[in-house]
Amino acid sequence: MIAILQMQATPPDATGGSFLIFATALITIALFVYIFKPARPEHAAEKTRLAFLYERKEQTFENLRDLNFEYKAGKLSDADFSSMRDSMEQEAANILAEIEQIEHEPAVARR
Numbered sequence: 001m002i003a004i005l006q007m008q009a010t011p012p013d014a015t016g017g018s019f020l021i022f023a024t025a026l027i028t029i030a031l032f033v034y035i036f037k038p039a040r041p042e043h044a045a046e047k048t049r050l051a052f053l054y055e056r057k058e059q060t061f062e063n064l065r066d067l068n069f070e071y072k073a074g075k076l077s078d079a080d081f082s083s084m085r086d087s088m089e090q091e092a093a094n095i096l097a098e099i100e101q102i103e104h105e106p107a108v109a110r111r
Contacts, residue, residue, distance in 0.1 A: 055061045060092045 047055075071081040087088065 005073070050099065050102050053095055057092065057095045059101065060088060060095060064092070082084050 064085070067076075067081065067084055070076050076084070
């Protein structure tokens, strides 16, 4: 029985300790590479000018709705409301005119 206890109490040899240190270092390096690697850039589809204008039109109309709400809530004076509304309406008109122009030009010229 004493012989069995003496065999179990012997420390591992240097090869086992070296392997444990090597495996720990390898896992640590792999973990750092995984955590800190640069992210892949997302490739979004390029927007056409027409798609951009439609988004801008929706944003402008939403801004006009918000402006009307703030005016009715009493947050804007009559003069401020008029000047801001006029500039937003002018912007919306310019956007609509450009959309109209792009939609009516020949398909060959758009490419």
